[in-house]
Amino acid sequence: MVSFPSAPDDLFKAYAYEQLATIGKALCAPARLVILNVLCQGERTVEVLAGHAGLSVANASQHLQVLRRANLVESERQGNKIIYRVADRNVVGFFTSMKELAAERMSSLQVAFSEISAAPSRLAAVGREELLSLVEAGIAVVIDVRPSEEYRSGHIAGTVSIPLDRLSDHLSWLPADKEIVALCRGSYCILADKAVDILRELGLSARRAIDGVVEWELSGLPVERETGQRLEASVEGDHGGQ
Amino acid sequence: MVSFPSAPDDLFKAYAYEQLATIGKALCAPARLVILNVLCQGERTVEVLAGHAGLSVANASQHLQVLRRANLVESERQGNKIIYRVADRNVVGFFTSMKELAAERMSSLQVAFSEISAAPSRLAAVGREELLSLVEAGIAVVIDVRPSEEYRSGHIAGTVSIPLDRLSDHLSWLPADKEIVALCRGSYCILADKAVDILRELGLSARRAIDGVVEWELSGLPVERETGQRLEASVEGDHGGQ
DNA sequence: ACCATATTCAACTGGTCACTTGAATACTTG
DNA sequence: CAAGTATTCAAGTGACCAGTTGAATATGGT
Structure with a gap:
C-alpha cells in the first residue's frame, strides 16, 4: 500500500x-x-x-x-x-449464542417470574447433563409440549409429543413413579413452564428443561423429521409461548 | 399456571x-x-x-x-x-461469530478492495489449517504487525512483533527463502494487508492471515502476555487499522 | 484546599426506523 | 382469461437515536 x-x-x-x-x-x-x-x-x-x-x-x-x-x-x-x-445453519448457532448471552440478564427476570408463578419451575429447570443422565437411568420421561406441527417438523428422538393444549388428554398414562421433563422451544418459551405447573398441581413430579429442541439439536442429539410435512398456517395451539 | x-x-x-x-x-x-x-x-x-x-x-x-x-x-x-x-469471555466468542457471519457479505467487498489494492492480498489470505502446516514445516515465518503495545498485551506464542510503522527497520533480517505471513487484528483490520503490500513490492513472498490474534486465541493456540503491562493512551501507531 | 485531568451528565437537533394504510404485483385456480 | 389469494411496495406519521456542546462530577497531584 x-x-x-x-x-x-x-x-x-x-x-x-x-x-x-x-x-x-x-x-x-x-x-x-x-x-x-x-x-x-x-x-x-x-x-x-x-x-x-x-x-x-x-x-x-x-x-x-x-x-x-x-x-x-x-x-x-x-x-x-x-x-x-x-x-444458514450458522445463523441458528449465532442466534442461540446471543440468547445465551442474554440469559444472564434474564436471570433477574426469571426470579421475578417464578415469584408470581405457582411453581418455581424455572429455578429447578433441568440442564443438559442432568437430563441425559436421568434418561439413561430410566427415571425420567421427556415430553415435547410444543404444538404438534412443530414436533412433526423436527424433534429429538425418544421424546413424546404432548402439545400443551392437549395435555389433559394424556394425563392418564403419564407415569407417576418417574420424573416428567417438559421440553419446549427454549428459555424464551413458557410452554414448558405451563405444563410443569399443570402437572405439579396434579401431584406429579415434573420439571422443565432449560434448553429447547433447537439447542439440543445443536448439541448433537439425533433429530427425527417427518419429511414432506410442511407447516401450514396455524398459529392456533400457540398460547403465547416463545 | x-x-x-x-x-x-x-x-x-x-x-x-x-x-x-x-x-x-x-x-x-x-x-x-x-x-x-x-x-x-x-x-x-x-x-x-x-x-x-x-x-x-x-x-x-x-x-x-x-x-x-x-x-x-x-x-x-x-x-x-x-x-x-x-x-465476559463469551462476549468475545459471540462477537467473533457475528463477524464470521458477516464475512460472507464482506467477500464482495474484499474483491472490490483487492482490485484497487496493488496486491490481491485478501484473496490469497492464509487460513488456519494452512498456516499451521506451513509453520510446522518450517517454511513460513509469522510476523505480528500490530502496534507493539497490543503485541505486549497478548500475542500468539512463536510470532514476532514487527509493528507496521517499523516494518522498514526489520526488512534486513527477514528471510528471503521463506514465506512471510502477516498477522493483525483480523479480517476487519488492514494492517496486515499493508504489510503484505510493502513486502511484496520488495520482492519477498508474503501473504496475510485471514484471522486475527483474537480468533487464533479462541481456537486454542497458546497466548503469551506481559502481565503488569497496561495499555495506556496511545492511538499513535494505529494507521487506520481495525 | 486547589488545580488539572478524566469521565459523565443534560439539553438540543437532524436523521432514521417502526408501524399504518391503500394500492400494486405475482402466482394459482376455475 | 378472469377472479382470488399471498405478498410486496409506497407514502406518511410519530418516536427514538446518534452526535454536538457546555457544564457538572470525581479523582490525583501539588
Missing part, C-alpha cells in the same frame, strides 16, 4: 463496520427477534410469522426483508405462498 | 425479547462495533477508544454506557482513569 493514500483505508473500515452493523440493526427490533426465533425452528410463511409476532402481514413482510438484507434469512416461492427460512 | 391469566405470559414474552433486543441495539451502531472490537483485544480507557472510533470523548462515553447496559462490557476505575473491558 506504500504509495496508497489513506482515504481508501478509512473507506474500507467504514464500509466493513457498516456491513457488520447491518446484522446488528436486523437484531435490534423485538419483532424481528421473535420472527427469527420461530424461523430457527423451521421454515414458515409470512402469514404464520406475522401471527407469532403479532404484526400485520405488511409489517412482517418488511421486517423479513430487513432480515434478508442482513443475509440472515432467505425466501423461496412455493406455489401460492412464499416461505422464509434461516439462510 | 392453569388458573393464570394470559396477560403475564405476554408480558414475559415481551420483556424477554426486549432484553434480547437490548443486545441487538448495542450492536447496531458502527461506532459501537469498532469500540467492541478494540475491547475484544484487551481493556482500554475511554480516550483511547474514542480515538480508535474517531469520536469525541463525550460521545464515546455514551456509546460505552449503551454497551454496558447491554452487559457486554464493564468498567472499573483505576486511579485517574476509567478502563473498560468485555464483561
